[in-house]
Amino acid sequence: MDIFTLGLWVIAIVLLIISLIKDKNKTFGSLKKAKSMMGGMAGSIFGILLLIGLILAFIPPSYIESVLGSANEVMGTFIGAIIGAITLIPAFVAFPLAGSFVDAGASLVTAAAFVTTLTMVGFVTFPLEKEQFGAKFAFWRNALSFVFAIIIALGMGLVL
Amino acid sequence: MISIMKKNKILTFSLLTYVVLYFTMPEISSRAISQSTYYIKEMFMIMPIVLIISALIETWVPRETIIKTFGKKSGLKGPIFSFLLGSLSAGPIYAAFPVCTTLYKKGAKVSNIVIILSSWAVIKVPMLINEYRFLGGDFMLYRWIFTVVAIIALAFIMEKVIIKGELPVKQDISKENEKTLKVDCNLCVDCSLCAKECPSYFHMEDGCAKVKKDILNLEEVNLVSKAIKKCPVNAISAD
Numbered sequence: 001m002d003i004f005t006l007g008l009w010v011i012a013i014v015l016l017i018i019s020l021i022k023d024k025n026k027t028f029g030s031l032k033k034a035k036s037m038m039g040g041m042a043g044s045i046f047g048i049l050l051l052i053g054l055i056l057a058f059i060p061p062s063y064i065e066s067v068l069g070s071a072n073e074v075m076g077t078f079i080g081a082i083i084g085a086i087t088l089i090p091a092f093v094a095f096p097l098a099g100s101f102v103d104a105g106a107s108l109v110t111a112a113a114f115v116t117t118l119t120m121v122g123f124v125t126f127p128l129e130k131e132q133f134g135a136k137f138a139f140w141r142n143a144l145s146f147v148f149a150i151i152i153a154l155g156m157g158l159v160l
Numbered sequence: 161m162i163s164i165m166k167k168n169k170i171l172t173f174s175l176l177t178y179v180v181l182y183f184t185m186p187e188i189s190s191r192a193i194s195q196s197t198y199y200i201k202e203m204f205m206i207m208p209i210v211l212i213i214s215a216l217i218e219t220w221v222p223r224e225t226i227i228k229t230f231g232k233k234s235g236l237k238g239p240i241f242s243f244l245l246g247s248l249s250a251g252p253i254y255a256a257f258p259v260c261t262t263l264y265k266k267g268a269k270v271s272n273i274v275i276i277l278s279s280w281a282v283i284k285v286p287m288l289i290n291e292y293r294f295l296g297g298d299f300m301l302y303r304w305i306f307t308v309v310a311i312i313a314l315a316f317i318m319e320k321v322i323i324k325g326e327l328p329v330k331q332d333i334s335k336e337n338e339k340t341l342k343v344d345c346n347l348c349v350d351c352s353l354c355a356k357e358c359p360s361y362f363h364m365e366d367g368c369a370k371v372k373k374d375i376l377n378l379e380e381v382n383l384v385s386k387a388i389k390k391c392p393v394n395a396i397s398a399d
Contacts, residue, residue, distance in 0.1 A: 004292070004297065005205060005206065005209075005293065008206075008209050008289060009208075009209060012208075012209045012212040012213055012216075013212070015212070015213075015216055016212050016215075016216065019216055019219055019220065023219070026219050027215070027216075027219050029219075030214075030215040030216070030218035030219040031211075031212075031215040033215070033218060034211050034212075034214045034215040034218065035211065037214070038207070038211055043167065043168035043170075043171045044168065044170055044171065045203065046171055046200070047168060047169075047170030047171030047172075047173070047174050048170055049196055049199045049200050049203060050171070050174035050175065050178065050192075050196050051170060051173075051174045052195065052196060052199055053191075053192035053193060053194075053195035053196030053197075053199070054174060054177055054178070054181075054192045054196075056191075056192070056195045057188050057189075057191040057192035057195060058188070058192075089170075091281075091284075091287050091290075092210075092287070092290060095287075095290045095291050095293070095294040095295060096199045096202065096203060096294045098294065098295060099199075099294030099295050100195075100199060102295065108295070108299060111295060111299075112299070112303055115291070115295075115303070116282060116303070116307065119253075119281045119282045119287075120278060120281050120282045122253060122281075125253060125254050128254050128257065129254075129257065132257045132258075132260075132261055133257075133260075133261075133273075133327050134327055136321075136322065137270075137318075137322055137327055140317075140318060140321050140322070141274060141277065141278075141314070141318060144314050144317060144318070145278065145314065148310040148311075148313065148314055149310075151306075151310065152303065152306040152307055152310050155302075155306050156299070156302055156303060156306065159302050160298060160299065160302065
């Protein structure tokens with residue numbers, strides 16, 4: 001475990017103890033809520049983590065690197081952004097998924113595009129958003145988010 | 161069994177593939193397992209922190225108070241409140257829709273609604289921890305900065321595109337004549353009075369009363385109101 005993760009553990013535990021001292025019942029209540037939320041996602045979390053292994057075992061890193069690697073940044077960014085926009089997986093597992101592709105040779109720009117559109121653009125939740133805020137709002141918010149996700153990704157390419 | 165498999169499509173698919181691989185291509189399956197084990201270990205290291213931080217935010221961030229005072233905030237405070245509300249809230253983006261509708265009805269600006277929706281989706285605090293773990297601190301930090309700037313720009317453009325009053329915020333007409341019947345299993349003492357009073361609406365299961373039908377019209381609400389009154393711990397609600 002690296003020092004930063006260890007630090008996070010210490011911070012989380014200290015804050016938890018303070019919270020328990022201040023209001024035991026309320027803290028336990030929200031812990032229970034958080035646990036059941038995670039419990040609901042556990043199936044898809046494990047599913048995706050197991051899928052990562054399968055993908056990496058089947059698709060050779062050299063192939064991932066040639067399609068999504070830094071030699072092919074613009075193309076990779078578009079692919080990442082489009083896949084992110086149409087898939088609906090919990091953001092929670094998007095990071096290990098993106099991380100595994102980066103480990104296998106995909107560019108960080110591609111990963112940024114994927115993670116950003118995955119969370120910000122909702123192809124699947126579009127009907128729901130349209131129903132709540134109207135077609136014009138939903139269309140513009142999603143379309144602009146997609147464009148901005150690509151700008152964010154390309155900006156990441158400049159600084160990283 | 162089938163419903164569990166349907167609910168966890170990805171998990172079922174992965175497990176089945178592993179089983180098939182184990183018999184047909186054992187060396188690939190062992191490579192896949194060792195890859196997955198690495199990520200599962202990483203996940204276990206970070207998951208409890210994310211869980212604790214989410215729970216602490218839930219306990220100590222007074223979301224109701226933020227929503228209540230929101231409409232009156234103007235100037236810079238509105239956007240800052242929106243960012244805080246979005247990044248400190250739990251739940252998927254569709255959980256943000258009703259919150260935004262409430263705020264919009266209270267007079268929040270379109271730009272602030274956009275900030276809440278976008279920050280709710282992209283820059284949530286527990287997620288940042290996860291992002292750091294799997295993609296690195298630099299990646300997390302830079303993406304956060306870029307995203308905040310992008311969200312501000314997005315909000316500005318949306319404010320210009322959408323004219324105030326143009327959002328057809330639904331007034332929930334359907335809900336006025338409908339009530340949702342619920343039993344709080346944390347309160348229920350398994351006395352079964354409700355099931356005896358209204359057997360067509362309640363039944364007992366695993367130590368708690370369960371509703372047989374959850375959306376009721378006004379007539380049905382009158383019918384179950386007897387059961388609601390009889391409940392010794394006020395665990396039943398219809399609203």
